[in-house]
Amino acid sequence: MLVMRESRTRDCRILNGMWRFYPDLDHTAEAEEIWRDALPGSQQCAVPASVNDLFTDPRIRHHVGLYFYERMVLVPGTWDQSVILRCGSATHEARVWVNGQEVGDHRGGYLPVEVDITDHVTPGEVFRLTIAVDNRLYQDSIPPGEVVQQDDGTWRQDYRHDFFNYAGLHRSVALWSRPRTYLHDVTITTSYSGSTGVVSWSADFSEAPASIQIKVLDHRDVSVIAESEGSSGQVEIPHVRLWTPGIGGLYDLEISAYDEAGQLLDCHREPFGVREVAVEGMQFLINGEPFYFTGFGMHEDHETLGKGHSDAHMLQDFELLSWIGANSLRTSHYPYSDEFMDYCDEHGIVVIDETAAVGLNWAIAGGIVGDEVGATFTPGHVDDKTQATHKDHIAELIQRDKNRPSVVMWSIANEPDTAVPEARExxxxxVEWTRSLDATRPVGFTNVMFAPAGVDTVSDLFDVLMLNRYYGWYAHIADLKKAQEVLREELEKWQDMLHKPIIMTEYGADTVAGLHSVHNVPFSEEFQVAYLKAYEEVFDAVPAVIGEQMWNFADFQTKFGIARIDGNRKGAFTRDRRPKAAATHLRQRWTTR
Structure with missing residues (x-):
């Protein structure tokens, strides 16, 4: 589905703010069908935001099940078009009612929920909007999980990913007007030769219009660069401005549809950039030039907000990325908000776009804290149902982000169990499915350290090797000399085996801000810097390594446990974005490359 954008034919009403709120703590809401009338009680909740950190009641923070949101919404009297409800994300499943009547649902917590409610509302009148968010994860979810009923009758959510299972309406909720005949989808591909850019498009409408007009506009001043017509075709851009890492460089493809009388039916502007991505041997090329990734795996994670989107917090993070010299990031471990991706497109930030397929490894959780043994790829764990959900998630991600120039690669999973033969099946x-949906970008996944070179069974299927390694932390802790030896040995083995580019997508050590030691004691800021330096010496010695994305940009919240005290502390910044010594070290390295 296209990102909704205002135009001559489309209008928007943002519904963010304080909503009536009802957590289904006793699990009776469905039996009582509480959505048929106004929600009981007077509790409220902010939208967008995660539920978990807002309330003092621990039952709400740790609730497993449904949370209900509700508000009254006025449909503008001037809207004589279709009325669409769109929510950027609802983690992990949403059901929507209008005046007590169910109108739609969506499964998958990190991609948009979009429901056509035209037949259930009237322009100029108010309706009651109810949204139920379900935070439960099951074996066939992406990410997977298991709901366990405990002896006292309460439910416990088990999951194998190493970040907190925040829940709620995490991104903006909006009411949109859309023409009855509308642009359903458009695919844009680009190339260039010398100073001439070539833009190809294929547009899909809900109904075929009489005519379609195409304009290529300068994104900065909306001047017309080129014109054409038709649902598909291509045009040239003379003196093209290439989309360039660190700079950006956007155009807009304006698509206007008309009826037989020449009346405008729909108009949509889709931003795009002219650039080419390729993998050649052990190089990753953007516009024909070797690109070296510097940056982080990140999380949508802030105090109070949890995974809720905030433009102000987002801007702060991007300013820190610029300050430290990062040119790229991975959306670990799920798709990020439209607003976040728009910023990357605008400012030339290179993105590895990752699905929410994290935790597909039955022996571990984030590499360290699993307590269950058993095979991963077996019925009831990761099986055909999981694979079908995974396939749908890949399709939704590519449909949403395929036109974004910032996205240079798809990452279809994080740290799955690829040490077993069943992983290949x-x-x-x-991998084949991903390439069929988009043949213009490389495909990868991030490989866990328990599936090293010679053990992993799937990496030859992918275009780029992305490695998460913690030698010197989870293995050979504090022995940085040994960590260097093991890391270099493995990287050189991968290099000889596959002759493909290698990006270190995770490496790091938990660090308590303000803890100092002259002896490089683990958890101290000095040890974190020494750890990074040890890895960097190896990166610089292995030609196949074409990127370093430290884990993590900032400390983030996780499940509590003996290995996690108030979250994962591997950040270069604290959770409230104060720099550790590692940030200064990375700034010096990355801004002088």
Whole structure:
């Protein structure tokens, strides 16, 4: 689905703010069908935001099940078009009612929920909007999980990913007007030769219009660069401004549809950039030039907000990325908000776009804290149902982000169990599926350290090797000399085996801000810097390494446990974005490359 954008034919009403709120703590809401009338009580909740950190009641923070949101909404009297409800995300499943009547649902917590409610509302009148958010994860979810009923009758959510299972309406909720005949989708591809850019498009409408007009506009001043017509075709851009890392460089493809009388039916502007991405040997090329990734795996995670989107917090993060010299990031471990991706497109930030397929590894959780043994790829764990959900998630992600120049690669999973033969049967069809949906970008996944070179069974299927390694922390802790030896040995083995580019997508050590030691004691800021330096010496010695994305940009909240005290502390910045010594070190390295 296209990102909704205002135009001559489309209008928007943002519904963010304080909503009536009802957590279904006793799990009776469905039996009582509480959505048929106004929600009981007077509790409220902010939208967008995660539920978990807002309330003092621990039952709400740790609730497993449904949370209900409700508000009254006025449909503008001037809207004589279709009325669409769109929510940027609802984690992990949403059901929507209008005046007590169910109108739609969506499963998958990190991609948009979009429901056509035209037949259920009237322009100029108010309706009652109810949204139920379900935070439960099951075996066939992406990410997967298991709901366990405890002896006292309460539910416990088990999951194998190493970040907190925040829930709620995490991104903006909006009411949109859309023409009855509308642009359903458009695919834009680009190339260039010398100073001439070539833009190709294929547009899909809900109904075929009489005519379609195409304009290429300068994104900065909306001047017309080129014109054409038709649902598909291509045009040239003379003296093209290439989309360039660190700079950006956007155009808009304006698509206007008309009826037989020449009346405008729909108009949509889709931003795009002219650039080419390729993998050649052990190089990753953007516009024909070798690109070296510097940056982080990140999380949508802030105090109070949890995973709720905030433009102000987002801007602060991007300013810190610029300050430290990062040119790229991975959306670990799920798709990020439209607003976040728009900023990357605008400012030339290179993105590895990742699905929410994290935790597909039954022996571990984020590499360290699993307590269950058993095979991963077996019925009831990761099986055909999981694979079908995974396939749908890949399709939704590509449909949303395929036109974004910032996205240079798809990452279809994080740290799955690829040390077993069954992994190949699971992943081979998904790699083929991803390439069938988008042949213009490389495909990868991030490989866990328990599936090293010679053990992993799937990496030859992918275009780029992305490695998460914690030698010197989870293995050979504090022995940085040994960590260097093991890391270099493995990287050189991968290099000899596959002759493909390698990006270190995770490496790091938990660090308590303000803890100092002259002896490089683990958890101290000095040890974190020494750890980074040890890894960097190896990166610089192995030609196949074409990127370093430290784990993590900032400390973030996780499940509590003996290995996690108030979250994961591997950040270069604290959770409230204060720099550790590692940030200064990375700034010096990355801004002088």
């Amino acid at each position: 699971y992943f081979a069809p998904l």
